[in-house]
Amino acid sequence: MPSGDRHAARPVGRVAEGTVDTTSARRHDKGERVTDTAARHQPTTIDRLVIRFAGDSGDGMQLTGDRFTSASALFGNDLATLPEFPAEIRAPAGTLAGVSAFQVHISDHDITTPGDAPNVLVAMNPAALRAELHRLDEGGTIIVNVDTFDERNLAKAGYADNPLTDGSLKGYTVYEVPMTSLTKDAVAPAGVKPRDADRSKNFFALGLVSWMYTRPIEPTLEWIAEKFGRNAMVHEANVLAFKAGHAFGETAELFDHRYEVRPAPQEPGTYTNINGNTALAWGLIAAGQLARLPLFLGSYPITPASDILHELSKHKNFGVRTLQAEDEIAGVGSAIGAAFGGHIGVTTTSGPGIALKSEAMGLAISLELPLVVVDIQRGGPSTGLPTKTEAADLLLAMYGRHGEAPMPILAPATPSDCFAVAIEAVRIALTYRTPVMLLSDGYLANGTEPWRLPDVTTLDPIEVDFTTEPNHVDDDGQPEYWPYLRDPETLARSWAVPGTPGLMHRIGGIEKADGTGNISYDPANHGRMVALRAAKVAGIAASIPPVEAVGDVDDAELLVLGWGSTWGAITTAVERARAEGHKVAQLHLRHLNPFPSNLGEVLARYPRVLVPEMNLGQLSRLVRAEFLVDARSVNKVEGTPFTAAELHSAILGAIRD
Amino acid sequence: MTDVQPTTKKDWASDQEVRWCPGCGDYSILTAVQMLMPDLGVSRENTVFISGIGCAARFPYYMNTYGMHSIHGRAPAIATGLAMARPDLDVWVIGGDGDLLSIGGNHLIHALRRNVNLTILLFNNQIYGLTKGQYSPTSEVGKVTKSTPFGSLDAPFNPIALALGANASFVARTHDMDRQHMQATFRRAHDHKGAALVEIYQNCNVFNNGAFDTITSKSNRDSMLIPLRHGEPLRFGADGEKGVIIGDDGRAQVADVAEVGEDRIVVHDERAPSASMAFNLAQLAAGPHEPTPVGVFRAVERAEYTESTDQQLARALAEQGPADLAGLLRSGATWEIG
DSSP states (O other): OOGGGGGTTSOOOOOOTTOSOSSSOEEEOSSOOOOOGGGGGSOEEESEEEEEEEEEGGGOHHHHHHHHHHHHHHHTOEEEEEEEOOSSSSOSTTSGGGEEEEEEEEESSOOOSSOSSOSEEEESSHHHHHHHGGGSOTTOEEEEEGGGOSHHHHHHTTOSSOTTTSSTTTTSEEEEEOHHHHHHHHHGGGTOOHHHHGGGHHHHHHHHHHHHTTOOSHHHHHHHHHHHTTSHHHHHHHHHHHHHHHHHHHHSTTOOOOEEEOOOOOOSEEEEEEEHHHHHHHHHHHHHHHHTOOEEEEEOOOTTTHHHHHHHHTOGGGTOEEEEOSSHHHHHHHHHHHHHTTSEEEEEEOHHHHHHHHHHHHHHHHHTOOEEEEEEEOBOSTTOBTTSOOOOOHHHHHHOSSSSOOOOEEOOSSTTHHHHHHHHHHHHHHHHTOEEEEEEEHHHHHOEEEEEOOOGGGSOOOOOOOOOSOOEEOTTSOEEOOTBOBOTTTOOBOOOOTTOTTOOOEEESSOBOTBTOOBOOOHHHHHHHHHHHHHHHHGGGGGSOOOOOEESTTTOSEEEEEEGGGHHHHHHHHHHHHHTTOOEEEEEESEEESOOTTHHHHHTTSSOEEEEESSSSHHHHHHHHHHOOOEEEEEOOSSSOOOHHHHHHHHHHHHHO | OOOOOOOOGGGGBOSSOOOSOTTOTHHHHHHHHHHHGGGTTOOSTTEEEEEOSSSGGGGGGGBSSEEEEOOTTOHHHHHHHHHHHOTTSEEEEEEEHHIIIIITHHHHHHHHHHTOSEEEEEEEOSBOTTTTSOBOTTSOTTOOBTTBTTOOOOOOOOHHHHHHHTTOSEEEEEETTOHHHHHHHHHHHHHSSSOEEEEEEOOOTTTSTTTTHHHHSHHHHHHHEEEEOTTSBOEESTTSOEEEEEOTTSOEEEEEHHHHOGGGSOBOOTTOSSSHHHHHHHTSOSSTTSOEEEEEEEEOOOOOHHHHHHHHHHHHHHHHOSOOHHHHHTSSOEEEEO
């Protein structure tokens, strides 16, 4: 993205002194005035906008952001979102700990991140202003619910003086809107008690922002009807509040301009706005259809993975069985049991759950049964930062089991990519009879983007060959079944499910004799089985397409190597550096174990390799060990994704070195 | 499902050499099960034994069925997934007191409360055998073992009371010295729809030899085992001279029938909707050295989990229609780009 348009969304129009509405709403800004009030109803076109809604946990900011996003998606903007909320369900109202925020980046062109710095901050109380102001673009716009800026709330937020009056917001354009009182007045005709009226103020804010940024209002009204239609009073109150907010923008001569972000040119097709967890759940369902096998999910609720359990639980008509297990171990255990029975066994969790499932994953490796283990990574160690993103479980996925226990690892790059990666995980699990680790993270899980829906008829079927006949002959010439006879190409073992006549057999976690699968303590056999299991996982590389770098592929001074959710920020940063004339190439890995077979060769082409990671350098360790390449790390372990600006400067720094 | 062909005990034995210590109580349990299977009207291919870790957990290797020797404590969880995925299968869970009551205690109680269609055989020998003789969660207080040279301090679990507390729909006890009683109990447990727990007093002749002799040896059985028979008064002794009454303190206790009169003897009702009386009976004996009830404590009908799972799937299919992947992808707000 060209660097010059960072401030493109900043309001530029100004009204003359004295034209400010006589209501209690006020605007103060940083200086220059214009007199062109007639222009205020003609929207100014801007190419992108980053808006951040922030308020108390109870203020409905996630919902407000989500509706603004949906309206923008339907309008045809490209977009990316970043919801951020506290781990506490309800931290004390009005405190910094209780601030919940939702950032959305909309544009008229292709974008890959939810934006570095917001251009607009909607702050529903002093705590939201205090907690979020530092993120705001220099000279950006602040819209506050001025009704909440009383002594009590200011004190709770830790303000000694009112920032609206003490001059500390000089340099920003501030709109003070009495949202609480205007909402109360607006919803009174619906018979809503003043106390309950407060709950609709987020719709007032949404209405106001929808006016300012020329969002279509119909989708929101339809959504309100759908969501609240059953409760006539709440429905009416929310509609009244939303319309009041919209009308306020229109009539209060506070807002000198409206802005419009035109639709982005996009590939023809049908689009939906999707987050990573939903895409992942749908990908698992799709994989079940493609393999024509039922899906079984054993899972224990944990942030930020629970939404996959919720989503899959809704779709039992696809033959999906879900078990909310008694603990993480039972989640994976039940999935292994279902896999033994011929289902696609899946367990979903976050880091702490992976730690608990380690022994069972080892069992699945030893049993050589298909299993998909989904880790929606979050800040660690221990409980860490449950609602914040991090990608520090790569080495856990790679090595976090006792013994030589290799497991394939996959990572999606964007929310919608979770769909394809879930299918790929199931393909590998079923084809190679192995547990597979899928590493998503909290940022992908909750972040959204428009997704051009694939034509499901073009998705490749997944072939599963259950064994139904004896596959061996004993010394007496009698047919028998050996569960550990392998496919010579994939090294996958034979798989006969219970219920198959004549093929009864026992498997277990004790080392098995190569072939028969009987218990074996023979040292040479153990060595052979360890090598076979390792070779099987390494051999998956044969089914992975070779990777190709993008950007200045042939003459780059620097290759930026990434994995997982850093893709968006890396892509924007690389594009910026290239726009400035630097030669940079980019490579993003979906398969982390085994690596694509040509990875070493690609890395060797570039004089410098930079690996941005939301950990202390885990992929960089792996590639250094595997390919003896001098990969440099750029790390961020703060619970928030990289910004493109951070990576842009890291790229420049690496080139200068 | 294929037609069930007649089988013999031999058909149910695998070709693997049985490797328990000579004289272990596990042998008689294995024989009892292998002899019973031909009579249950089930096929080998539709039968699965799932175990955890421990001496008892080797059991599946010796059955010519499908089987999984899994990891310590997790057999009930693995079996739950298998039973949910494949309600057509007959799933058995095998484990010892360490496996099912210590490391796997959580999974056991949840399988019982969910009422998953599992037949769970708990081999209780009140000791850790495979790790060579530490005390277990059913060992008596003061047990001197390698890990408790001054005697154990832990109060033991009462497996029957624990299962009843988890609202198990079928709870029974038997012992390894009486094949007929084992088989009758296993058959009832197998035929029960839902989770069935059978506690088997099993002798570990190496690390805890004779733990149950006081009550299970042939000469003591009449006077020390109280047979639980549905609808019959709880009487025992060579001539039925002893019986179970409810004392003034509300607790079950043993009395001389002649002294208290036949009318006061408790009539056993395994189908009582409340588990209170069964719970009372479960605590009649302080340990296997006092008169101890054996047989079925409780057998009640309640919703079975795998059947309920399938009913939900059927309901979803009826309400939401058949699987439509393209439709699912379009189930949110969508828009067209031309």
